[in-house]
Amino acid sequence: MDLDQFAALHTPEGSAALDAATRVAGGDPLTAAAALRSAGVPAGLAAAALTQAELRRRATAKFGPEAAGMFLTRAGLEQATRRVVADRRAARLRAAGVRTLADLGCGLGADALAAARAGLRVYGVEADPLTAALAAANAEAAGLAGSFTVECGDATAFDVSRVDGVFCDPARRSTGTGRRIFDPKAYSPPWDFVTALAARVPFTVVKVAPGLDHALIPPGAEAEWVSVDGDLVEAALWCGRLADLPRRATVLRGGRVHQLTGSGAEEAPVGPVRRYLYDPDPAVVRAHLVVDLATALDATIADPSIAYLYADTPTGTPFARCLEVTDVLPFSLKRLRALLRDRRVGRVEILKRGSALEPERLRRDLRLVGDQAASLVLTRVAGAPTVLVCQPTG
Numbered sequence: 001m002d003l004d005q006f007a008a009l010h011t012p013e014g015s016a017a018l019d020a021a022t023r024v025a026g027g028d029p030l031t032a033a034a035a036l037r038s039a040g041v042p043a044g045l046a047a048a049a050l051t052q053a054e055l056r057r058r059a060t061a062k063f064g065p066e067a068a069g070m071f072l073t074r075a076g077l078e079q080a081t082r083r084v085v086a087d088r089r090a091a092r093l094r095a096a097g098v099r100t101l102a103d104l105g106c107g108l109g110a111d112a113l114a115a116a117r118a119g120l121r122v123y124g125v126e127a128d129p130l131t132a133a134l135a136a137a138n139a140e141a142a143g144l145a146g147s148f149t150v151e152c153g154d155a156t157a158f159d160v161s162r163v164d165g166v167f168c169d170p171a172r173r174s175t176g177t178g179r180r181i182f183d184p185k186a187y188s189p190p191w192d193f194v195t196a197l198a199a200r201v202p203f204t205v206v207k208v209a210p211g212l213d214h215a216l217i218p219p220g221a222e223a224e225w226v227s228v229d230g231d232l233v234e235a236a237l238w239c240g241r242l243a244d245l246p247r248r249a250t251v252l253r254g255g256r257v258h259q260l261t262g263s264g265a266e267e268a269p270v271g272p273v274r275r276y277l278y279d280p281d282p283a284v285v286r287a288h289l290v291v292d293l294a295t296a297l298d299a300t301i302a303d304p305s306i307a308y309l310y311a312d313t314p315t316g317t318p319f320a321r322c323l324e325v326t327d328v329l330p331f332s333l334k335r336l337r338a339l340l341r342d343r344r345v346g347r348v349e350i351l352k353r354g355s356a357l358e359p360e361r362l363r364r365d366l367r368l369v370g371d372q373a374a375s376l377v378l379t380r381v382a383g384a385p386t387v388l389v390c391q392p393t394g
Contacts, residue, residue: 001073003130005048009071010137017041017049022068025053063110069141071134076108079172081207082233084252085226086114089167089205089236094118096242098165098203104155105169105189109135109148111207115167116147124150125158127188155189165203168194172209184208184216191216198239206237210286214264223264224248225283232282249283251318258318264288271300271310273328273381277390278309278320279351293319302381306354314393323375323390331357331378331385337366339389344370352378355385 001009008014020039024032029050036046055077059067062082081089089111093101099120103112106124108131115122116139126132132152139148160166170187172180184191195218198204210225210232217223222243225235229252238244247264250257268291284293285307294300297317299309314322329335340348346368350359355378362378377388 001048001051001130003133005044006071006130006133006137008045009048009052014045014049017045018052021046021049021053022056025050025057066142069138070108071137071141072108073131073134076131076134079169080108080110081114081169082228083110083114084228085233086111087117088250088252088257090114090118090120092242093165093167093203093205094120096165096203100163101165101167102158102160102163102201103167103169104158104197105171106135106150107131107169107171109138109150111167111169112148112150113138113142113144116142116144120147120165122148123158123163124148125153125155126150127152127154156193160197160201163201165205166197166201167205167207168197169207170194182209182211184212202240203242204239205242206239208235208237210235210282214288222246222248223287224250225286226250226252227281227283228252229254230281232286235286247287247289249281249287249289249319251281251283253318256318260284260287260289260292260319262287262289262292266291267304268294268299268301268309270304271302273302273325273386273388274300274310274312275325276311276314276393277323277325277377277388278311278317279323279377280307280309280320281318284319293317303354303379303383306379308353308377308379322393323377323388324393325388325390326374327389328381329387329389331355331387333362333365336376336387336389340366340368340374341370343372343374345372345374346370347373349373349375350378351375354378354380 020036024035032050055072056067059077101115101120101122103122103124106112106126112122112124124135129152132150136150139145170189194206212235222238226233245261247262249260280290280293290307294309297311297315299311357378375390379386
């Protein structure tokens with residue numbers, strides 16, 4: 001979509017086209033396009049409306065019912081923060097005393113809208129003219145245009161003395177190609193500018209990729225990793241007065257919030273495979289808080305580089321999935337196939353850490369036949385390739 005197409009969608013005719021596109025979205029694209037053209041919608045407007053309708057349908061998973069009135073781009077939706085995460089962040093900023101916030105590189109406005117809903121006055125800055133226009137339209141659609149305003153410009157030129165808090169989500173995709181950028185030095189705004197914000201603004205939060213190298217975490221910052229229902233969705237650096245502790249893993253599961261904190265610098269004790277295996281949530285693993293979870297579960301690891309935990313008793317925890325280990329085998333396809341055949345296992349879930357095996361290829365090679373199910377864990381124990389046959393606990 002370009003600015004002209006957006007302007008067309010922002011007219012009464014465009015709104016009617018969007019309504020019509022919403023009714024036919026989700027099915028065959030050619031059939032949907034034909035339906036709009038037969039209703040008298042010009043081809044260009046029909047294409048833009050159908051694209052928006054499809055993006056809104058996908059965005060429901062991130063934004064809920066609010067997605068139905070938003071204007072989106074594919075790249076913007078990809079990087080936008082889920083509403084449940086953005087609302088939590090906004091609440092934390094509000095509780096810390098932030099009242100005015102600059103969102104530098106606001107994108108489509110997901111985080112800025114959450115902050116505005118929380119009662120903050122938000123100034124968004126976005127370098128891309130189309131994205132800035134969409135963010136402003138989203139503020140208007142949400143009834144928050146008085147609390148969240150957008151200017152199109154260079155985020156590095158914004159006068160941060162106007163605000164007491166800054167949120168920055170640097171662009172991690174190349175303009176034009178949409179390809180992911182893995183080197184923080186190539187982010188926009190540049191990484192040096194982003195990390196220097198904490199010295200200029202007392203309350204600074206930076207959203208970063210979950211795979212961020214821990215070596216890049218600024219001294220004194222709190223690094224938080226967030227998962228939603230088992231999916232690792234983002235990481236954030238809380239700086240200045242917002243930094244409470246070195247590392248935090250936040251697990252949002254089933255509408256509830258669970259947090260595990262620690263230094264992220266300790267190592268878990270090593271021991272043998274025990275009766276129960278714990279597969280930590282990815283937020284716990286990326287935050288380097290496996291040792292803190294091991295302490296809470298009275299657990300050990302079987303290999304210093306593998307994040308599986310083992311314990312003698314099962315303990316309910318939101319930070320890991322628990323499996324009961326029934327068999328421990330040095331990896332051998334022949335032995336594993338024979339064991340599963342004897343157990344009449346016809347369905348397997350395959351988990352792995354520290355193994356080069358491809359799960360789907362292994363599934364085919366096992367030639368499973370039977371009416372029972374099992375979980376297979378491909379891992380290393382004391383450096384040796386190992387397969388654990390497991391059953392889920394209650």
